[in-house]
Amino acid sequence: MLLRLPTSLSEARRCLADGAVPVGGATLVWAQWQRDGFPEQAVSLRRLPEANAVDAQTLGAAVLLHQVDERVPEVLRRAAASIGTGAVRRTATVGGNIVGSTLRCLLPPALVLDARATVMDGDGPYEAELAEVVAKRPLMLDIRWRSPLVSGYYKAPGEAGGPPPLVVATAVHAEEDGGRRLLTAVRDGGEVLSGSVPATADAGRVLGALEGTALGGLPGEARDVVRREVADVLGRADA
Template sequence: MLLRLPTSLSEARNCMAEGAVPVGGATLVWALWQRDGFPEQAMSLRSLPEANVLEREALGAAVLLHRIDDRVPEVLRGAAATVGTGAVRRTATVGGNIVGSTLRCLLPAALVLDARATVLDRDGTYETDLAEVVAKRHLLLSLRWRDPVASGYHKAPGEVGGPPPLVVATAVHTEGDGRRRVRVAVRDGYEVTGGSTECAAGPDEVLDALERTDLGSLPPAPRDVVRREVSEILVRATDG
């Protein structure tokens, strides 16, 4: 197998046109390739500047999870820190986790940041939402968002070989008109459910409004965790 390492977007497009299979940290595909056979060509974005950005409001798809630090909001930092083992985090990438993984541990965090994705296809780059990235398995270059007022990440304890643990991600943002909005994303099993509402009313009214979103369809136990996490993030946003 030939591993190609493009250093520009034009090189990356050429690799795609020539059939190179995108690979992140190979933590997910290596075992499959050993079983099913290796492709003739693979492509890593680890040498592509656009895929390696690490800033307060941007994160590249080729960034290794163990490199994610306090330059990004707490919700993303918390999500990355709980993926697998230290060895996994030193090889797994942002793009591989969001696009290639069935667990998508970083997806709830990206959703509550209201992140937009920059993707690459054979015609060039364009911006889209995360739903399209996940559904169509685009080649992700980077994520960008507006810095939240406060954010948080909760992951329930899990058992090795057991079902995916519950994840609740939260963030409070200031909108363009100055009003604040809380966003919540929950991974329950393999499904991710989200909802948002304005923070103009009191905590009880905010929680009741979230119950009227898709979050209200969650089972009772995850809904209790959502209420706790939202109550905490609203207090932190007020204190901040």
């Protein structure tokens, strides 16, 4: 297998045009390739500057999970720190978790940040909704988001090899009209659900509004966790 390491967008585009398969951190695909056979070519973005950015509104797809630090919102930082073991976090990438993983621990945080992805095909880079990224699995360069006022993340304890643990991500954003909006995303089993409602001063009203979104169909235990996490993030937004 030839591993290609582009250093520019034009070179990365040529790799895709030549049929190179995205490899990410190889934590997910290596075992599959050992079982099913290796591709002729793979492409890694670890030397591409655009895929290694980390700042208050951008996270590159080639960034290793252990490199996700205080430069990004709390919800993303805590999510990255909860994934796998230290050894996994020193190898796995942001793009591999969102695009290649079935667990996608970073997807709920990205949703509550109202993030969009920059992806690339043979014609070059373009912006895409996260739903498209999950469905089509393109080569992802980065995610970009609106900076929230506050955010929070909860991941239930889980066992290795067991079912995906419950994940609840929350964020409160300022709106252009002076109001605020609460975004909440939940991974329950293999499904990710989200809801967006006005973040008024009345926490009970906010929680009632969330019941009218897709989150209203969650089982009781998950809804209890959502209520707790939403109350916490609203309280910190008002502090």
